[in-house]
Every structure is written in structure tokens, then in C-alpha cells.
Amino acid sequence: MPLSSPPSPHPDAPPGHLVIIGGGEDRSQDMRVLRRFVELTHAASPKVVVLTAASREQDKVAEVYQHAFGLLGAKPMVFAMHNRQDAADPQVIEHLLQADGVFMTGGDQRKLLSIIGGTRTSAAMHRIYRERGACIAGTSAGASAMSEHMLAEGWVNPHPQKGAVDLAAGLGFLPRAIVDQHFSERQRLGRLLTVVAQNPYLLGVGIDEDTALVIERGLGLEVVGDGAVTLVDGREMQSDFLELYDRDLIELHNVRLHLLPDGARHGMQEGAAPDSSPMPQRLREAVAILCSGEYPA
């Protein structure tokens, strides 16, 4: 069945944004994180599509976000999806192509990807993000799903441990990063370091609850919320990963860490920090990896 065309790409379209939320964002009080998402749709009364596929209780979750986005002046439309046919439903795609923002709820990122991965839903999200400057958000499982290589499941260990994390294919909005959420609250530095130890070309991104990493496509990033965003850069790292047995703790040297709390803002072209000291080269590179999806040349 043919679809109506989406609004054609506007030459002055604003850059798309990603709002990657560590879960547990406030949905009834100050709603700082959700409010920022709504602002970044750049519409007065934005059409927001809510995808609940990650959740096991889609009706319940739908109600929460319907209410929250209503309070924030958006027009939410919630689509429950139970299988890949649902994710190819032309009516849904039609709404997605007209949306100013898309919000993926929490739940299980494997469930989310098994339903929307590689479908027209996913393709429509990419299209409006790139062509129309739409804002794509995800919280918890919806945040993990943003990256190309997705942290699908991990054992609880405060330290990196061989074999303690399973990856899967994600939605691909962040080609060279891997996202973990509920980061400080669930002590997940260890599992993020596990991923980086095995995949030093992926930038580890740990996002706390009620906190968002906001990516402005091709331009820069900011942090909004109560917690912080932890960036783990393993490009210079050495580890004994290859010599270990499954479940052994991994020895790591030279992991580079950046800690970005609420209010942190960095542009890809930024030359100097607020105190006029130059922005460290490695942080500049991390920003570039996140905002352009590519390693700096």
C-alpha cells in the first residue's frame, strides 16, 4: 500500500536531536527532561508519537506518557506494537512521517528491537530525524536501543568481567557509541567497561536516571537532569581481555573518563571551555563521535 509522502525536506530544517534518557525521568512534577524533549521538537503544539513496544504493560505506560505530554502542551499519539506487522502498519508510518518527535518508552530493549528493528517504523524515525529535524527520544530500554551496537543484557558486577554483557543490533542512531542507562543507580560502570574492553572502538555512554544526553545532530551535545552522563573512552586502553576465561575480572589500563553533569554543553567546533582553557582533544573527539557518528579524521 503506497504511503502519502512525508513533508518534503526543508532546506532550513533545524538539525535533528536525540534525547537519550537514563530512565526514571520525572513524569508528573517538574518534568525537566521531558520538557526539554518537547522544546526540541521546535513546534508550538508538537505531534509526538509514543512507542511503547519495549514495555510488557503497554497500556499502562501509554497512559503515563499521554498524561505527561498533554501537560507539556504536546499532542501525543501512542502506538502499541506487539509484532513486526504492527511496526509496518501504514497508518502508524503515516503518523510517524508527520511527527515532530518520537518517544520510545522503557521496558526491554530486546523486545523493542525484535518488534521495530529494521521495520518501516525504524526507517521513518531515521528519515524524520535526518530530513526534518525531528527529535527522537528514548528512555531506559529506549535509550539503549538508540545505538547501532546495543547493550542487550548484562550481569551485575561492579567491575568489568569477561562475558558479562551481551550485545545485539540496535537502531543505529549512534553508530560508534554504546549506551547504558540507570547508570549510577544500578552501578553499571563495570558492565560498560566490559563492553569497551571488548570493543574499544565504541564510546561508552552511561546515563543516570532523570537525566538526558541531548545530541544536536552534527553540532554538539548537552546534559539535562538530576544526574550526570559518564563517557568512557577506551581507545588508548590496554586490557588482558584476550587472555581471560569467561567471568574473570578484566584488568584495564588507561581508560579515559569524562563526567558531564546537568548543564554541560559542548559543541563539535568548540575551541575553548568557559574558563578559556582549550577543550581537551579527547573530549572534542568524544563529542564528534556522538554528534557525527564518525570518528574524527
Add this chain to the structure above:
Amino acid sequence: MPLSSPPSPHPDAPPGHLVIIGGGEDRSQDMRVLRRFVELTHAASPKVVVLTAASREQDKVAEVYQHAFGLLGAKPMVFAMHNRQDAADPQVIEHLLQADGVFMTGGDQRKLLSIIGGTRTSAAMHRIYRERGACIAGTSAGASAMSEHMLAEGWVNPHPQKGAVDLAAGLGFLPRAIVDQHFSERQRLGRLLTVVAQNPYLLGVGIDEDTALVIERGLGLEVVGDGAVTLVDGREMQSDFLELYDRDLIELHNVRLHLLPDGARHGMQEGAAPDSSPMPQRLREAVAILCSGEYPA
């Protein structure tokens, strides 16, 4: 009152060791960490002086370690200390000067330092460590007390937060490091980063429970136990520390992290890792800071 002289410094005396334990070490089953301490006294039936001054229940703690060290073939002598006079007691000093090992229990490091800091007890410990190759151990509060700049108290925040940590004067066995304990178990990376943000010339050392960082004076280090040792190097770090108000979260760039699990061993002169890749320069420097107490030239 004059003291009898200690055994004179032996030209072939082994290098002294520090055994810095993150608390919660096993005291009745495999006792790996305590066993390593006893081994490193280099005596067949070592005289071990146990100092319980950090604890509020010195009798109870005394019993536990008396039993444990007895099982391990050592001859423990426990000295309770309630004030600085106790820490200057010539009989205690006599025993300390003859000891093969000294073990400081957990409790409150401020209490420990207020009783033994700058006393003849402290001086005797330094003397046998330097001159006779004695092994000096501390667990929990006793571990924090080892450093010159001591982490005295800290608020619980998973992220670095201005003003969230109080320092005090420690015993000075580690002049350029700061030790935190129960590290992963109590999520203390944030408070260690807080110290490093304000004191980038101190190497942060986070030690997990039932885990010890063992320092062989002037030579190298090893890690023993169930957890890991986290080294936090802030020398290249940038932070907005100076611009913040009290309790603000701190933004940090370029923190360098080394993670050393059980079995990690690194010598100051080490040229190559087991896989023949060169030991990273920054790790080499961290080892030097810990083992020599000085920054590398």
C-alpha cells in the same frame, strides 16, 4: 623513659610492604588477604601487633583478629588504645619495634588518627617499615589512614560534588595518594573523584572489600582478593571545580582510570606487560607514585 633499641637495620633487610585492605576481608574461611599479610612479614611465626584504636568496640575486634592471626600461624598481640598516652606507652612501643607486622583494624579513621597520629606508635611503625622490612597493614579505616592526605569523611553521591569530602592528616605511608575503601560496594567513585578534582596531584586509590593493594616499597605492587583496585589519575584532568557552589556536581574531563583485579602485578621497573605490549606510561607513573611515594621525575 629510654627504650631498648630496635633490632639494628639489616643491610639485607627485605623491602617493607604495605597491605591496604578495602574492609570486609574474610577472617575465618580462606582468609586470602590476611594470609598474604602474614606471608609478607617474612617470618616463620611472625610477631603481629594489632592496633584497634579506630574501633568503638576494641575488645570485640581484638578477639576476631586474635583468632584469625592465630589460625594463620602468627603471634598476635593486640593493643587497645583510648588516648594519645596509650599510643606513647613504652611497652607498646617496645613491642612495635620488635614486630614483623602491624595491623590496623577498621572503625573510624578520624578516631584512629586522633589517637595515634604523630605519636611514637606512628613513628615506630614507619621505622620498622623502612629499616626492617616490616609489613604494615590496615583495613577499612586502617586503610584510609595509610595516606598522608586522608579521606576523613564523605557524603554519599555517585558523582563528584563540590565540598562533599573532608580531608584530614593521615599516617603518611602514601605521600601522593589518597585511599578510599569499601569502594565498589558503597559506590565511592564519586567521592574519590571529588578529592581528585580538588587535588589533582593526589592519585586516587579505591579498594574493594576483601581485596588488598599490596605495595612492595620501592619495587612494585600487586592486588589480592575478590574485588579490584581502581586507580584514578587526575593529572591531565580539567574540571569546573573553581567555578562551582558547594554541593554542585563537578564536570570532569580526561580522568584516567586503571582497573586492577586480583592477580594484577606491576613493578616500577617493568618494561613490558605479559603480552609484550609496553606498560602504559601513565600506569608506570601511577605505580611509581604508590611505591616510591614520589612523582616520577
